[in-house]
Amino acid sequence: MYSLIPSDASGARLSVQERQRAVLEQMLSACASTSDVTDDGSDVWKVLIYDAAAREIIAPLLRVADLRARGVTLHMMLHSARHAIPDVPAVYLVAPTEENVRRICADSAKGMYASLWVNFTTRVSRELLETLAEGVAAAPVARQTNSLVAAPGAIARVYDMYADFLTLEDNLFSLNLPGLYTGLTATNVSNADVEACVNTIVDKLFCAIVTLAAVPVIRAQRGGPAQLVATLLERRIREHLIASNNIFSESGGSFSATAVTRPLLVIVDRSIDLSVMLHHTWTYQALAHDTLGLKLNRVTVPVKDAAGAMPGMPPPMKKRVFDLDKSDFFWAENAGLPFPKVAEAVETSLQRYKEEVADLNRTAGTVGENAIDPMTADVKDENTANKLAAAISSIPELTKKKRMIDLHTNIATALLDQIKDRGLDGYFQVEEELLTRPGTFDVGRVLALLRDARGTPTDKLRVFLIFYLCVDSATDAELSRCTAALQAAGCTDLRAYSYLKSIRAFTKSISSVPAAPLTTSSSIGSGYAASVLDTLSQVANNVNKLIISADKALAAARVVQTLMEQKGDTEILEGYLTLDPKAPKGSVGHAGKPAKEAILFVVGPGNYIEYQNCQDHVCSVVKQDGKNSTLVPNGKTLIYGATELCTGAEFLQQLHANGGPKPSPPVNGTGGSGALDRSNSTKL
Template identity: 40%
Template sequence: MGITLHLLLHSDRDPIPDVPAVYFVMPTEENIDRMCQDLRNQLYESYYLNFISAISRSKLEDIANAALAASAVTQVAKVFDQYLNFITLEDDMFVLCNQNKELVSYRAINRPDITDTEMETVMDTIVDSLFCFFVTLGAVPIIRCSRGTAAEMVAVKLDKKLRENLRDARNSLFTGDTLGAGQFSFQRPLLVLVDRNIDLATPLHHTWTYQALVHDVLDFHLNRVNLEESSGVENSPAGARPKRKNKKSYDLTPVDKFWQKHKGSPFPEVAESVQQELESYRAQEDEVKRLKSIMGLEGEDEGAISMLSDNTAKLTSAVSSLPELLEKKRLIDLHTNVATAVLEHIKARKLDVYFEYEEKIMSKTTLDKSLLDIISDPDAGTPEDKMRLFLIYYISAQQAPSEADLEQYKKALTDAGCNLNPLQYIKQWKAFAKMASAPASYGNTTTKPMGLLSRVMNTGSQFVMEGVKNLVLKQQNLPVTRILDNLMEMKSNPETDDYRYFDPKMLRGNDSSVPRNKNPFQEAIVFVVGGGNYIEYQNLVDYIKGKQGKHILYGCSELFNATQFIKQLSQLGQK
């Protein structure tokens, strides 16, 4: 498009009267006012207005009136509704726009004092984004959702919005070119709307795969990780100011081949792969140096000359691959820094111990040590780690612990410095949830140590993994994945048999019967109302690998890590 300057709408901008301006904004009151001000001030030659979600007629009239008053009607060249009110983090993952995350957060949906009007606003915000998503996809989904939840409210509203748009044949966004270009043009996709409350243990779970660990323990937002690099220990005189830590940002994107290959791998495999890449890079670098030194050969004998011409070809090849080599070095440095930062957290907080213990709790496996011992161990993790572990135990337990046992746990948690507000909320949630009698089942899984670390453990390794368990995951389906599997494969299962069914293309909005022709779906979108996480995303990615020709997209109203989620639980527990 030849865009030469990128500016924020509400920044101070100087007039550039001979340049066209492209606006890409949400149609909020504040943004519309600022655009009208720009028209009045004659800032640009022409205006191309792109709205992230559909602009209302009244706001469009406000812009028209401002353009008329400023004699700038001819300068407004184009006005578009772009229907892009969502953020794509991966080819198969999206979240709602995050300008006002608090509006659609788990806390906002579940707070006891929420009014009907506020709840309507939350649901409308989620539905608007999902509508944008399906317009962009160019497909009208079949919708399934659980009953009596926020997910059902979203389903009813989305069905109505899609139905109204399809009925208006002249202005429908799902006809003609759009539908033909859609990724799902041959078969309609399934949209599974699930409520966060069906599984509160997974968002609290300590994880073991690279991407989920980065999100859990580091500052990772919109595919960018921010690290604080320690400047090393300095021999500074007593009383001197400590040296400030350098902050570095890295983008972890699809262009990063190492990230694409290993983001779903268990952490010890990642550490080993970084080490292998480093050794491979050093070998290539040494080869270039060796060839350079050979090029300085002395002597005129035939052998030397023939060797020179042979090595010239090799050096030319090596030089041409230099940009590739430099990029490889950049990625190795990046992942060495990121993986080292993750490893520091694993070792300092014994995250391998937490991960293994939680897996056993969630899969109802025999526990090898007492929960009280871990909570009481001053060297095992932060107060938040201990709280996460106990909440997972409490959520997953078939029967809640007795009052006497609970008091003992609460005392140990308090002694460890834990805030008990999250537990207060989970107790209320468990009392009200229908699931209380049948907690979410996490399948049978075991984590078994394997001999992957032998090479990583050697003295030349960048990663001293000593004392860290090498746990390798065994595939298990989390509740969200299991629900998707039932609905996508049209399996009969008590867990999903009463899920509501909506088809916005049907003339009558009657959801009482699921069609008799039970053909499995090839494409599905899972959307979690109340927030999602990389653990669920990775679980779905692993699940679909074994299903040839099938595709899944994962979406959520917000993407949070355990720290952010437990903060919301704490706020709910204060009420």
């Protein structure tokens, strides 16, 4: 039995995405042999087979071109109908389940591939290993040899990958456990359900720790699921450290078990700040997630189909899927910026592109609208020839840049439509003030939003719940007025509100932020009511009106910053449990020196708002340049993780589920006749 972890951990910077990509690349190259190289000697041709969970792990890390560069000619689902390719090895990446193991045994028995390199996403149990061994032994092709490549259909090797989590950026990962928050926090949940959820979290979080080759010092919020996760995780790491096949010592990386510098792992419960999960955001990446459904670094955007337009009719809309990751230079630079600045950046990039194209045309010999014929042009001059060659070589880069600009113009336009149609700028402004000045907030501003025609019922319920969570002084009369306005706006399902009322006395929040002066903001979306074709630069004209202030650190960012620096809020410093897997068993852990690297893990859902806020406030410092302030890196690294990344609407559904079964539809009359009120019915 083997475990596969990256052999090269060079560099002092923690990057969970690069580490997991290295694991997958090693997995694909493990089956290379001298007899199976490609024509150019780059790699062995192979087939990649995965299940649904593994497909999501691979998707943000390796595109089709990346797989092809590593010798993967075909990639298929495990349980799909597949043809035999008996002269090519197959690399499997699947979850360790009985169903998957039996399908692998069936592939082996049929001799589907030259050899089977089986990789389990996480640790496989002894029982499943025995099932695999028995299934292979019973197959007629099972002839084990001492050579690395056995008979056709034989199992060549079995790996524990410890890769059962999703990495979306260098500093962002998710355990991909949608809806698990309900299993942890619902009012009717049993102890067995909680225990099962915690064990699942520990299994997947341990995979992330192994992938990072890091033995962290653990600080955990006391008294809830975070403490349970921390205790079990510390025990799991300790068991591996004393084992003969210590997986942490195999990498020899700069963050291995023997390293002097060790990262800090901070584990918090979602209850530390519920309002951030309902917050309407204003940054580019978070807006794309909350309004366009950004998932696995891919976003689906409605765009105009000019080719399908009928004469005299507006062009129809079609949906296009775009990949967004750090290979996209615009996304890498602007993902965390407020949307008005992004709109300005789109205009700037487009203008710069036009200037580069004009310069290219001048260099290539274009005069006005008439290009010089290259067959008759005099290019005997060496300098002219060199310039022309340089101009031609720059065409692919300019083409790529134009494609990126068009992509982000489409995304920005789609976001602008959402902002305009739903009035999201108004929700953002009110919620920011709720988080900043809850003690002096006027309930009338919330009521105005609830009665506004713009915004979905979900938008209205989200802002009301933030008001309820932040304003302790809200009276019963004010809350009744708000709920009446919600019902009038079509929001009849208030189970989330009922749930929050039931737990409010037990939820200790530190989500209030330092007071900061707010500027009066006009509605950015309203400037586009006349036409969606107005230039995006008009948004940038309002750039100073809805910019997120640099001093608004959310609760999670303040906790991590305090624990990393070992100074500040004594309630945080003394209230968080300290566990050290390398300390003698039974000893009381000590926090140690200030940390430069940390991992923040939220037991419950997270989102891009909290992730970006942590990056801004933990890993950056504010640099003042006259009236302008910018964030510059401070040398610290923080990796953010959660059980899942979900939108405000998705989190609201989990709160609804915690509040009990969905209420029955209303009926006519008071006599209990049971007749449906057809005026409120919806056609399915």
